[in-house]
Amino acid sequence: MTGPILIFDSGVGGLSVAHALRCAYPEAAFCYACDNAWLPYGLRQDDELTARIVAVCLAAVGACQPSVLVVACNTASTLALEQLRAALTIPVVGTVPAIKPAAHLSTSRHIALLATSATLRRPYTQTLIDSFASDCCITRVAADGLVVEAERWLGGYPPSQMRLNAILTPLWQAARDTPPMDTVVLGCTHFPLMLPWLEALSPVALNWVDSGAAIARRVGQVSETFNLGHHDNRSFTTATAESLCAGLADYGFAPPELLHLKN
Numbered sequence: 001m002t003g004p005i006l007i008f009d010s011g012v013g014g015l016s017v018a019h020a021l022r023c024a025y026p027e028a029a030f031c032y033a034c035d036n037a038w039l040p041y042g043l044r045q046d047d048e049l050t051a052r053i054v055a056v057c058l059a060a061v062g063a064c065q066p067s068v069l070v071v072a073c074n075t076a077s078t079l080a081l082e083q084l085r086a087a088l089t090i091p092v093v094g095t096v097p098a099i100k101p102a103a104h105l106s107t108s109r110h111i112a113l114l115a116t117s118a119t120l121r122r123p124y125t126q127t128l129i130d131s132f133a134s135d136c137c138i139t140r141v142a143a144d145g146l147v148v149e150a151e152r153w154l155g156g157y158p159p160s161q162m163r164l165n166a167i168l169t170p171l172w173q174a175a176r177d178t179p180p181m182d183t184v185v186l187g188c189t190h191f192p193l194m195l196p197w198l199e200a201l202s203p204v205a206l207n208w209v210d211s212g213a214a215i216a217r218r219v220g221q222v223s224e225t226f227n228l229g230h231h232d233n234r235s236f237t238t239a240t241a242e243s244l245c246a247g248l249a250d251y252g253f254a255p256p257e258l259l260h261l262k263n
């Protein structure tokens with residue numbers, strides 16, 4: 001494999017996956033692409049979103065010639081993995097909610113799934129629940145507002161405790177249920193970026209489970225070797241994003257280049 005690993009998300013969420021991948025493969029080259037012009041994906045219609053995801057990924061693949069595409073977005077993966085695989089010749093690794101590891105961890109058998117509205121209603125997500133957590137009570141919490149908070153945070157604005165608690169109240173209630181919810185699936189890649197706040201605000205100790213380690217394992221399986229000599233670490237956005245330069249740099253990426261989509 002000669003090209004970099006390309007990580008794609010609607011916004012900054014994929015940086016949580018970039019972190020997991022860099023920890024697993026410190027010598028590999030990475031590129032990052034995000035569709036910030038269409039953010040948040042979780043509130044978009046499925047049909048227009050599928051076409052958009054394919055168009056943006058094709059443009060990003062054309063720009064950096066990667067050896068593998070990591071779709072670091074649950075909202076995109078639960079919708080468009082099949083279409084992406086049909087449109088591309090490189091391996092495509094997706095991100096789906098970590099229901100299976102959460103079911104292994106939960107002792108109370110009450111799990112919360114924190115995700116975008118779109119991910120929560122996808123048949124793909126229901127199939128994961130039916131396959132791996134059919135004996136668990138699942139509390140579904142739509143947290144599109146947390147995507148906005150993570151974007152603001154990476155843009156340099158710390159979140160307000162009041163806004164976060166307003167979004168997370170259903171989680172705190174579930175933790176007081178009988179049986180109490182003890183494990184939270186972070187079913188959106190933006191959410192691990194907010195983990196210090198989630199842990200600090202939670203009234204009880206909870207297991208927080210994301211997909212980063214599983215994605216890193218999968219990337220290792222599809223790519224036997226990585227390009228070790230080529231560290232350009234380019235990033236791409238679909239709208240100008242001066243405010244993201246510092247956040248991208250924190251994760252090792254160069255200031256973003258504007259991605260040009262074919263009509």
Ligand code: DGL
Binds near residue numbers: 013075187190
């Ligand atoms: N980071 C994306 C995910 O994992 C979603 C963010 C959005 O709604 O755009 O689902």
